[in-house]
Amino acid sequence: MNTIMRFYGFSLVFTAICLGLGGWYGWYATGTLLGMAEVLWIVTILSILEISLSFDNAVVNASVLKEMDEVWQRRFLTWGIAFAVFGMRVVFPLAIVAIAAGLGPVETINLSLNQPQEYERIVSSAHVGIAGFGGAFLAMVGLKFFFDLDKDVHWIRALEEWLSRFAALPAIEIAVLLLALWGISTLLEPEEALTFLVAGILGLVTFIAVEGINAILELKEEAAKLQGAVVRSGLGGFLYLNVLDASFSFDGVIGAFALSNNMVIIALGLSIGAMFVRSMTIHLVRKGTLAQYRFLEHGAFWAIIVLGGIMLISAKVHIPETITGLIGAILIGLSFWWSVRHNRRENPVNPMPVQAD
16 A cells, blocks of 8 residues: 555546546536536546556656656656646647647637537547657657667567667668658558658657757766766656657547547546556656566567557558557567566576565
8 A cells, every 4th residue: 555655646646636627527517417427437438548558658668767867757757747748638639729720729729618529520630640740759769679789688589689680770760660651651642641751750850859869968967977077867868758758648639539529528537547657657667667577678669669550550540549559468468477487487486576665
């Protein structure tokens, strides 16, 4: 119980607040207990789906966060909330509608509250661009992990060793992504193909920009260390994690319209999920789970490549979010089981080392 409250206490309080707001909104909008119960049910389902589909996000976040000092870890959990919850779950879909329909902020909010079907239609119409941007960024995250000459731990050994050797070719992951973008664009109508390619290239540029910022900050830190200064910065990782979170949330925001086209209900449900993903990330870092389970990180990055690929393909063919989540869960589950098996072989007496609270 202490562990649950330590890592998930804030998320549980946040959940209670969101459910309270959902209940109030359901009563305000419908004036009936049945309507209130329906809103609460949809908010709950959306939050569960967001949590279950985002475990790979938490694992990858933890792989970055473990390299950051405790100050920036706390900032990711606190400052990043505004970006993950309000930025991506509220402002992002409103911004899509405002840009696509040429409306101002007030008109867009009125549209989302009073004409939810039209609001859903406009958001969904932007799916090709979202798929290109988010898919490209996520694919680069996964490819970067496996195209690495210094990578010496392999889960799917034959394939990962082969990819690692190809890392000797400069920018091989960029070439792979650009070929994928071009191939998928040939299946689209000319106007959609242009949107998809531009969005995909912007996703690639965003990844390069974030990586570049991170590299510059690391160089400055190293220079300061050589001069004897105490450096405890994680700004580059913080920026990277928030862009990564945004890319993960694109598909979830669009997929949420399968359950509701009400902006308030979607925002409440997805925000609960986003909060728990952050708590899971901190839990994984503090408990040293990635160190305990050798291949868990690999499973998460394979899941990211699959998610990125599915997002790119979804520009042409719709793939249910349930399938995406199931594939991710299977990959992470297999990598976890493989890690446990490895631990048993290495240390049959104590195959699962326990970290102290």
